[in-house]
Amino acid sequence: MLLNENSFETEDKLTAQIERYADRCVNNSCIDPSLYDVYNVKRGLREKGGKGVLTGLTEIGDVHSFEVVDGVTVPCEGQLFYRGMNIEDIVNGFIAEDRFGFEEVTYLLLFGELPNAKRLENFNNVLASFCNLPSSFVRDIVMKATSKDMMNLLARCVLSLYSWDDNPDDTSIPNVLRQSLSLIARVPLISVYGYQSMRHYHYHDNLHIINPDPKLSTAENILRLLRPDSSYTNLEAKILDLALVLHAEHGGGNNSTFTNHVVSSSGTDTYSAIAASLCSLKGPRHGGANVKVKKMFDNMKETVNDWNDDDEVKNYLKGILDKRLFDQSGLIYGIGHAVYAISDPRAKLLKSFTKKLAEEKNLMDEYHLYENVERLAPEVISKAHNRKKSVSANVDFYSGFVYSMLGLPDELYTPMFAAARMAGWSAHRIEEIINAGKIIRPAYKNVAKPTAYVPLNKR
Known part of the structure; x- marks a missing residue:
């Protein structure tokens, strides 16, 4: 559509009108801060001392940051546990054996135990079988309507995968596990392909779409797909692998995982639950x-x-x-x-x-x-x-x-967090389904004053 002076004038008037609407939103949406204390509201689901309000139980991840000594809460050196195992022991274990750890940690988070060598090999093969995208998906979904924000693109692509799933709404554990494994394998690919497409269409860079190597670890494949020459050093791959391991899980109370629990409790499909977590992780107070x-x-x-x-x-x-x-x-x-x-x-x-x-x-x-x-x-x-x-x-x-x-562009920082946290999100979604109770629905106290309706001709 051709724009003329009247178009710009109309646009300016529309902008001004929206700003007036926004002022009304602000003026009529401000809640007296003192009321939160009056009604004992746990803002952010946190106690006054900063401790989180207990909203659920989990066996997947745990964070230790304080000890109780003589009835007094005392801060201590932080510890993180995956399925009861100290993350430092896990990391030191696979590093001492000069192995990649993310796939092993993913197995641990999903199944509650460390795999032996044979089970780890089989699990890696299963992940490798999902290390691809449906035919034409990159062309029709990733490359079309490219976004300058990779987290928005990731959420859209994950939701789109619903359409390529023959059984998307089945929430039985075998089906949800299949979907989870496919997303754990595919989110790294979508992240890198989305970035390459964005750079090509918005900044006219050369377009490099490189196929993953099923014999490589997740960290190695990310670097292989990202770099035009697919080269990387062993140290580069190992430290990216470590970053994935450390971001894989952080208990059930972090914003994106709690979002996953809330959305999963409604009985919705895996793609919707994971997309919701991605939208949460995008925020600068969380994954950004x-x-x-x-x-x-x-x-x-x-x-x-x-x-x-x-x-x-x-x-x-x-x-x-x-x-x-x-x-x-x-x-x-x-x-x-x-x-x-x-x-x-x-x-x-x-x-x-x-x-x-x-x-x-x-x-x-x-x-x-x-x-x-x-x-x-x-x-x-x-x-x-x-x-x-x-x-x-x-x-x-x-x-x-x-x-x-590592040469990762800023746009991929949060997607790398998401690629790692897919393991934790998947484990928590399965845990929520297995222990399905009531839909998660906390209460909000309405503090608005009763107001009488006024007919339009008398306002």
Whole structure:
């Protein structure tokens, strides 16, 4: 349609009208904050002390961040457990044997036990059988209506896979497991293909669509598909594998997994439940945080002259808290966690390998800057907010740096989180179905005042 001056005038009027509507939304939707205390509402499903409200039971993942000593809750070094096993033991186990761990961890999360060598081989073969996409799916779904946001594209593609499933609505465990395994194998492919298509259609880059190698691990195939020459070092593949392992599961209370439980409790199909989790993970308060960390450091490197000058780094961090620098949010991204206080075990594990990769990439100056911020940020935050509660680096703090060293574009940071968390989401969906109870439906207290209806001609 051709646009003329009247078209632009109409558009301006429409924009102005929508802004007036928005003002009415704001004016008539503000709830008195004191009412949350009056009605004892757990905002964000959290107690006043920050502890989550208990809404369910699980045997899949567990997070330890405090101990009770003489009846007093005391923060402790963070620990993460997959099916009762400490993540540090799991990671140290497959690293000591120089193996990839994501597939093994996926088996553990789904079936509740570690596989022996034969079962792991069979499981890898099953995943490999799903490591493809339906005929014409890349052309007709991934490449058409490409999105600059990969999480939106992922959600759309996952929903579209419903149409290629001969039995999409069957919620029996064998069928849901089949669907889950196919998505665990396919989400990495869709992520990379979606990015390649976006770069081609929006930025005119060359289009590289490379087939996965069924003999390779998930981490190896991601790097193989992403790079035009399909090359990667062993260390690159191993640290990406570690990142996938550490993002695979984090208990039932995180936003995207809880979303999965809520949606699954309605009896809906697997594709809808996973798409809902993807939409949750997209948010910068959840899976999008690692991109924010990377962009924050990009800005810091341009702003701070001497990366090793503690005072200069602290002044930059203070500027962030004062909402003067970076995105004016007042948040130092990658520092602090809703559950962990003293330490995030995932950050500790990832940090040790981050240094090795930084040495390989000759990026030790950047690595030391990350170390400096990790050391100084808790002090700056404590002084700025006048509080004793400790904060520490979370997994997003180093994962963004790792992804950037691997050459992963910003657009794929959160999809990599999603590719990993597919394992945990699938396990939780199956657990929700097996232990099916009532649909999850919490209460909301209506605090609006009764209002009489007024006829149109009297308003």
